[in-house]
Amino acid sequence: xxxxxxxxxxxxxxxxxxSRWIGYLILGALILVFVAWGPYAAVDLxxxxxxxxxxxxxxxxxxxxxxxxxxxxxxxxxxxTGGQLSxxxxxxxxxxxxxxxxxxxxxxxxxxKLGLRVSxxxxxxxxxxxxxxxxxxxxxxxxxxxMLASSGLSVEAYExxxxxxxxxxxLQATIAATDFLTPGETRRLLALMDEEREVRxxxxxxxxxxxxxxxxxxxxxxxxxxxxxxFAVPESVKLDYAExxxxxxxxxxTVSEAQLRERYEKDKSLYVQAETRRARHILIAVxxxxxxxxxxxxxxxxxxxxxSGGDFAALxxxxxxxxxxxxxxxxxxxxxxxxxxGVAKEFAxxxxxxxxxxxxxxxxxxxxxxxxxxxxxRAGAGRSFDEVRAEIAATLRSELAGQxxxxxxxxxxxxxxxxxxxxxxxxxxFGLTRGTVDRFERGAGGLPLGSDAELNRLVFSDAALxxxxxxxxxxxxxxxxxxxxxxxxxxxxxxxxxxxxxxxTAAIRRERGAAAAQVAADAAVTKLKAGAKFDAVxxxxxxxxxxxxxxxxxxxxxxxxxxxxxxxxxxxTADKPHxxxxxxxxxxxxxxxxxxxxxxxxxxxxxxxxLRAQRELQRYSVRDLDAYVGDIxxxxxxxxxxxxxxx
Numbered sequence: 143x144x145x146x147x148x149x150x151x152x153x154x155x156x157x158x159x160x161s162r163w164i165g166y167l168i169l170g171a172l173i174l175v176f177v178a179w180g181p182y183a184a185v186d187l188x189x190x191x192x193x194x195x196x197x198x199x200x201x202x203x204x205x206x207x208x209x210x211x212x213x214x215x216x217x218x219x220x221x222x223t224g225g226q227l228s229x230x231x232x233x234x235x236x237x238x239x240x241x242x243x244x245x246x247x248x249x250x251x252x253x254x255k256l257g258l259r260v261s262x263x264x265x266x267x268x269x270x271x272x273x274x275x276x277x278x279x280x281x282x283x284x285x286x287x288x289m290l291a292s293s294g295l296s297v298e299a300y301e302x303x304x305x306x307x308x309x310x311x312x313l314q315a316t317i318a319a320t321d322f323l324t325p326g327e328t329r330r331l332l333a334l335m336d337e338e339r340e341v342r343x344x345x346x347x348x349x350x351x352x353x354x355x356x357x358x359x360x361x362x363x364x365x366x367x368x369x370x371x372x373f374a375v376p377e378s379v380k381l382d383y384a385e386x387x388x389x390x391x392x393x394x395x396t397v398s399e400a401q402l403r404e405r406y407e408k409d410k411s412l413y414v415q416a417e418t419r420r421a422r423h424i425l426i427a428v429x430x431x432x433x434x435x436x437x438x439x440x441x442x443x444x445x446x447x448x449x450s451g452g453d454f455a456a457l458x459x460x461x462x463x464x465x466x467x468x469x470x471x472x473x474x475x476x477x478x479x480x481x482x483x484g485v486a487k488e489f490a491x492x493x494x495x496x497x498x499x500x501x502x503x504x505x506x507x508x509x510x511x512x513x514x515x516x517x518x519x520r521a522g523a524g525r526s527f528d529e530v531r532a533e534i535a536a537t538l539r540s541e542l543a544g545q546x547x548x549x550x551x552x553x554x555x556x557x558x559x560x561x562x563x564x565x566x567x568x569x570x571x572f573g574l575t576r577g578t579v580d581r582f583e584r585g586a587g588g589l590p591l592g593s594d595a596e597l598n599r600l601v602f603s604d605a606a607l608x609x610x611x612x613x614x615x616x617x618x619x620x621x622x623x624x625x626x627x628x629x630x631x632x633x634x635x636x637x638x639x640x641x642x643x644x645x646x647t648a649a650i651r652r653e654r655g656a657a658a659a660q661v662a663a664d665a666a667v668t669k670l671k672a673g674a675k676f677d678a679v680x681x682x683x684x685x686x687x688x689x690x691x692x693x694x695x696x697x698x699x700x701x702x703x704x705x706x707x708x709x710x711x712x713x714x715t716a717d718k719p720h721x722x723x724x725x726x727x728x729x730x731x732x733x734x735x736x737x738x739x740x741x742x743x744x745x746x747x748x749x750x751x752x753l754r755a756q757r758e759l760q761r762y763s764v765r766d767l768d769a770y771v772g773d774i775x776x777x778x779x780x781x782x783x784x785x786x787x788x789x
Contacts, residue, residue: 195240195786198247199778205786208243209595212236212787213618216592229585236787248778249771253309260308261466263474266481268304277533283412284533338694340738341708344680344687346663348655348729355654357647365646366639373642376583377634379601381626382565383591384574386550388621392543394573397535405534406527413530416479417522421493422454422472427463427510441504441511448501454515463510476520489514551623554615558625565612565627574625584634591626594618601626656729663723663731670721676735683733690737701726704734713739 194202195209219235269275275286290300366373406413426441428434444461448454455471462468482490486507496502496516504511550572562568569576579588584602587593600606600613606628614625639646666679680687693700695709707724714720720736 195783196244197781198244199251199780201247201251203240203243203247205783208240208786211243212239213592213594215239216587216594232585240782240786244780244782245771245775248775248780250306251778252774258309258312259466260305260312262484263477263481264308264466265301265304266477267475268308269301282530282533284409284530284537287537337709337739337741338692339708339713339736340690340692340740341700341704341734341736342676342687342690343704343724343732343734344683344685345726346659346683346685346731346733348652348659350655350685351658351662352651352655353658357650361650362643362646363639365650366642370636373637375632375635375637376586377602378581378583378588378632379607380629381579381582381588381591381601382576382629383579383624383626384565384569384576385618385622385624386547386554386572386574386615388543388547390573390575391547391550392539395539395542395546397538397542401538402531402534403527405538406530409534410524413525415523415525417494418476418478418520419493420476420517420520421474422458422515422517423464423467423474424454424458424462424472424513425464425467425510426461426504426513429510437511438504438506441513445501445504445513448513448515454501472515473517476518547621551615554623554625558612558614563611565625568612568625578629591624592618597624597626601628607631652729656731659729659731660723660725663733666733667721667723670719670735679733685733687733690735692738692740701732703727704732707734708736711736 193205195205195207196203215235269286270281272286274289275281277285287297290297424441424444426437426444428437440461444457447457455473458468458472462472464472467474479490479494482493486509488505489507489512492502492505493514493516496514498516498519501513501515504513506512554568554572557568557571565576568574577590579591582588582591582601585593585598587598591597594616597616597618600616603613605611606613606626610628612625612627615623616626617623662683666683669679670676676687693705693708695705697705700708703724703726707722711720714736716737720734722734724732724734726732
């Protein structure tokens, strides 16, 4: 569940980069976040509330983690819905969120079975290339630690997220590689893409068919009772709030020159860039099919071919069992000793004892026999105080702000426990930011505070609601705490019938009009199929239509329902037209006639044809990826906790 943060930290550069493998390493977790894939093969909801949101193949998805993800998304959802999120919407969105987490874990388990791997070297390179960790175009360990700490994330957790992302790319690339087009398929696909159909349609609007019959009081009353939820007004309050945020605290802090120099001397070793080396290797694995003696002999043979003038990169592609680096001619990229020691210490010892350009004798590790070539050496170098001054200042300011933030939070808590009742007094004493929420609904909350479960509980508690005491502090993020005080309370209610009578009358008339328009359209279709002329039928209906025209599958000026209907059936002609009554958005019914089809001449440039077809093929690759992961989930036993989300 670290994907959102990972995307933010990695920025536009992504997590790619040159692959760097050293053998078969530890499997990582795979996170693929998709929307709901449909029903699972085995979903068991018969258990009491537990400490997890779901079990997937026996592994747990943490209830705490899924609730944190919900709280992260909620402000955006509230903003998109104008601050109003119905119970049905909340349930649906929470279900989708849990489904995506289930999908992610099921895909992770499948990836383990497939043996997908990402090396520590690849993770290290991606980590160092994260844009947020760069200062003046260079990787900064200090900036990395500071950024991750401010986000509440450890280096280990973020590296795990990188591994997940790289594995995701591997799976996507593997599936996408199975999609290809032959020349004949390309021509057929382009013909379908470029097909146009001749259509003519008329819209039968509900208002034109509603008639003048009055809507009686009984019908209005019945509609009002049947749609009571539509007119419900949730319980709400008007809130005053005050917030303490870490950025505000940091903005008011200063760091002295003495503090900066003291930290530099203390952490001086961190600002020394260690020596890095670029290596290539060829791995001759020792496994069930290749014994030790045979592998050693093959490694010596490969070395002899290199010494005789053989191309190292070509031989790596031919013989190396480290598939990821083999594709790059055995290239492992630039790395420090610690990266290699984390995989195989003997490999690191050999590499850092070699001379530039040297090809060493075969070296045995736990993975097999390595033929190593040292391509280059970058000497280590220290960085002066002036070079790292900005980094240290940012780190110190972040640390001091965190300490001050915690201190003020504790002091606020003490004040509230002592019975502080004036929000304005606390604002002045602790330098808080003040605001008002005109409408904060039970359950749905209100912007900009969102709908945090603990905040909802406090706002509608007896102390806050009836005694009007200051409630909190509530943590609404890693760097934000909030105090609230109820100003006024509005109980749950239903809008009175008198207030909504006109809107109900209009809705009933529109329903009647839509039903009458459908009847008229169905009758018109019957006449057209019997041979009646389109214009004659339109005259009877007292509606007009534009002349027939050819439209493409992606015509932007055609209602999507009409576009789908026009291309759903077999190709029609003027002698054998296709006619249909189609419901469109807004309650209208379209009388549609399809009378022809044509295909534009294809370009003679085969490269352009292939390029256009490949663009279309990308859509099929996404579809295949969706179907693939959907099958994985369908075959996985899933047990979902119906009480996974806090109310």
